[in-house]
Amino acid sequence: MRLTLLPPRASRRRATARTYLGALAGIAVLVAPAAASAAPADASRAPASVVALAAPDISLANQKAHMQQFQAIANANGGNRRSTTAGYTASVTYVFDKLAAAGYSVVRQNCTSGCTSGAGPNVIADWPGGDPNQVYILGAHLDSVTAGPGINDNASGSATVLEIALTLAAQKPSLLAHVRFAFWTDEEQGLNGSEFYANSLPAAERARIKGYFNFDMVGSINGGYFINRITSGLGQTLKAYYDSIGVQTEENTEGAGRSDDASFNAIGVQTSGVAAGASRVKTAAQVAKWGGTATAFDPCYHRACDTYPSNVSDTVVDRAGDAAAYALWTLATGTPPIVVWSDDLESATGWTVNPSGTDTATLGAWERGDPEQTTSSGTKQLGTTTSGVNGLVTGRLAGSGAGSYDVDGGVTSVRSPAITVPANASLSMSWYLAHGSNSSSADFFRVSVVHSGGSTVLFTQAGAASNRDAAWGTGSWSLAAYSGQSVRVLIEAADASTASLVEAGVDDVRVTA
Known part of the structure; x- marks a missing residue:
């Protein structure tokens, strides 16, 4: 383990899309x-409680x-x-x-x-x-x-x-x-x-x-x-x-x-x-x-x-x-998990923007729709989703420039409809956070679960004073603590720095067990 954390480097040019070995x-x-064995077409992550073979x-x-x-x-x-x-x-x-x-x-x-x-x-x-x-x-x-x-x-x-x-x-x-x-x-x-x-x-x-x-x-x-x-x-x-x-x-x-x-x-x-x-x-x-x-x-x-x-x-x-x-x-x-709730965001299913009435962002509020790509020293809002046409994005329009519809002035939030959580469940989604070099750790993308006892943060990706281009990633978080409860997923994005360029996106939200 290294002794100290060095200052972040300037972003590097991305490799072009091609096969993995060619990209190295x-x-x-x-x-x-040796010859590869056949793989299931849509295999996905198994929960910790379901194991096909005992670990050695x-x-x-x-x-x-x-x-x-x-x-x-x-x-x-x-x-x-x-x-x-x-x-x-x-x-x-x-x-x-x-x-x-x-x-x-x-x-x-x-x-x-x-x-x-x-x-x-x-x-x-x-x-x-x-x-x-x-x-x-x-x-x-x-x-x-x-x-x-x-x-x-x-x-x-x-x-x-x-x-x-x-x-x-x-x-x-x-x-x-x-x-x-x-x-x-x-x-x-x-x-x-x-x-x-x-x-x-x-x-x-x-x-x-x-x-x-x-x-x-x-x-x-x-x-x-x-x-x-x-x-x-x-x-x-x-x-x-x-x-x-x-x-x-x-x-x-x-x-x-x-x-x-x-x-x-x-x-x-x-x-x-x-x-x-x-x-x-x-x-x-x-x-x-x-x-x-x-x-x-x-x-x-x-x-x-x-x-x-x-x-x-x-x-x-x-x-x-x-x-x-x-x-x-x-x-x-392990055995593939059972999907108990999912939303590809292609149709309206009851997500609520600013559910608590406390959002402070003046632009770039979350909305479901077909996003338009924006570019500023690299892609900041992706014009494509991980499935279908629509996703949740912060200000889906491109406008006259990358800063026209990005998050400005504070926090924007969106909350899912109620989800009944079974035993041994986990939440997963595709997501991204993008920002310019004028960002800081005050900016963020955050996923929380709203439950009977309040709200618990599951994941936070903070901003930084370096360029971060938009790229879909995948996150998964345990919901085992909320078994039997009716919960909602809360997603937030924030531009809490002065004059920051911040964009975020979410797609394919699901709960599996």
């Missing part, structure tokens, strides 16, 4: 997979063997595996060869912009089969800091992701969703490898990614049990595993924005993941909950003493592997 820049090697027990012995190999690589190459060194190149070769031998289609993706000069490649591996329009990615950064071999940070995450990939290949379950594994370069220098990958994806490929799971520092010796975006649908799937073994979990606040999931959050892909803590001191309450001492979760964070086996907890890393496998098997091999 600087591919050095492609290994052809990920071998702790194998995870440790991978970490031991990464230590040996560091020992033979100057004591570290920094992205620009021979130690990193040897780490890439080790992971690549294991995946290729197991039957994956594997590429070395060279980072041709934004990475440290001389940084090695990302490693991207696809398992054949599963619906190509439903993709789940598990990723970890493969590089270390210069100070040491980086065993907890992040050989632990890399070993975990690698062993899950090898277990999937060995068991060959029937897949509803497509599965991809990624090992990122140059994370310690600023999330550069994952950011290059994410920003290189055409919009159509982004929309196919239904979730990204990140694994960074998953074996801290004084560790805790942290989940990124724990209230999201993906986060709840990971939490379900820890709940099943009686281990309490918390939101990963220390790692927020500091690892490769941030690169996917930035392009609208829903993320989650597992971490065990870095330099932050474990609180007394956390000691009471998890054991250990009121010292740093990882006392060797970014130090030469981050070595194997002394700086890894077998228990913590073993649980991380099993939680990851539980989530992947649930989502990729």
Whole structure:
């Protein structure tokens, strides 16, 4: 995990729409997979409670063997595996060869912009089969800091992701969703490898990614049990595993924005993941909950003493592997969910604009209709929806310029009709937020659920002082806490900065169980 969050870069030019492998820049090697198995035409995400095949027990012995190999690589190459060194190149070769031998289609993706000069490649591996329009990615950064071999940070995450990939290949379950594994370069220098990958994806490929799971520092010796975006649908799937073994979990606040999931959050892909803590001191309450001492979760964070086996907890890393496998098997091999409510927004179904009478936006209120495209340093309002003709958009007309009908002056909100929530339900939708470089974190796109006890925020995408073009993404959030209740979905967009250019869109809202 990198030490500090760097200032956001200026937006990069988008890749043109074409096949995914063609869109990858600087591919050095492609290994052809075995013949792909047939995939259902419309497979979709399974809820955490419905599993077609039991998730496997990920071998702790194998995870440790991978970490031991990464230590040996560091020992033979100057004591570290920094992205620009021979130690990193040897780490890439080790992971690549294991995946290729197991039957994956594997590429070395060279980072041709934004990475440290001389940084090695990302490693991207696809398992054949599963619906190509439903993709789940598990990723970890493969590089270390210069100070040491980086065993907890992040050989632990890399070993975990690698062993899950090898277990999937060995068991060959029937897949509803497509599965991809990624090992990122140059994370310690600023999330550069994952950011290059994410920003290189055409919009159509982004929309196919239904979730990204990140694994960074998953074996801290004084560790805790942290989940990124724990209230999201993906986060709840990971939490379900820890709940099943009686281990309490918390939101990963220390790692927020500091690892490769941030690169996917930035392009609208829903993320989650597992971490065990870095330099932050474990609180007394956390000691009471998890054991250990009121010292740093990882006392060797970014130090030469981050070595194997002394700086890894077998228990913590073993649980991380099993939680990851539980989530992947649930989502990729489970029974498709039953749609209990959906709205493609092609006809009026009872959505209410400004339902509480408190909206402050003077322009760009939510409306259902056929949107007109607007452009300002890139597309800001999309002229196409994810299905059909209509969607929910903030001021659907283009006007004389991109700023004619964008959100101005505050908040605009729209609320769904009432929905009765069954057990084990989740909410999903396609969405986007676009803004110019005159935006700030005060601007936002937000999804909340209005229930008998009030209103609860499920998701917020904040603005930033950088250009963000419109691109459809997909989000999914658990509604398990509202089982049996009649709820409504509340969607808000805000221009709360001075003279900001803000647009948002929503389509294909559904509740599944």
